[in-house]
Amino acid sequence: MRRGLPEVPSGKDAVRSQQTAKVGRFSENRHLVGTFGEMMVEMLPQDLAFTVFVPSEKAFGRDLRLNVKESFVAENINNTYAIVSRVLGFSAVPRALTSDMVPVGKEISHDSLSGFTLYISKAVYGKIIVNGVRSESLDRRKGEIVVHIMDGVVMDADFKQSVQPDYDEGR
Template structure:
């Protein structure tokens, strides 16, 4: 009988959710100040103006909404959420197929893992990212995120380009990405799972 890491996705989800809840509890108790990257006082007014327009006219899709619902709305986070197309193309998640009774636990485990790669515990506004320098920060899972801007003023994180920026839900800043930000090991496991289904 082999000993080692559990292969159960349910065990992984339970451990991840427990650690996440502990992290949120610590942040809540400490009432840490919001550490926002800002280059000037005008960025906040631009951010609020853009947020009002964007939030009323853009849907994150079912999986994006599920990821955002996992976070407390009253704490500052930045989330680099995959677009609806990226969920289907890169993770092979579709609303009709991935939320069935047989697959919902696996889908939730995938979303939880992707969330850990794409969440930063402070606000990063597109206006606060310099055109010439990148910001390097750690996601909740410890994955290094390299945040920069391209020539069109869109954010690029670990070579994944954004399609929408500065959306807001409560205190959460959301940037919609044209791909999934993830570590190499998780990416290989997703590819292996997808090739088994073919």
């Protein structure tokens, strides 16, 4: 049996598939997680413990220039999946890590799936901070997966540079 990436729908089918994806107990949090965040979580096995620091829908647009209307059209779908899966590699750790497991004022570190080191701390007001990115919502769950929604994208410097807008485009 060949294992690999699932078949990716394109065009209108891609948007429809993302809108109707099964999300189980997670469905009540869909408005918080957003389409790209849900896509990230769906890439992980649901029966194993992971923690994912998912960028908010606003952060996907602001930091990665992804939006649902344009990112799922046929000519952009492969790039969208590549970006989202790359972000998943930077922002997921292979263990459950709820906010109450992070001590206030003390930094802990974990390696992400890609080997990128995540420095995690909790501020006095309860927000988790991962590599300088502050959380918006904490401790959402889908099966064994713990999801923290972030106001930014956790990524390494090389990837950040590759997705930054080119300010010389208009010249």
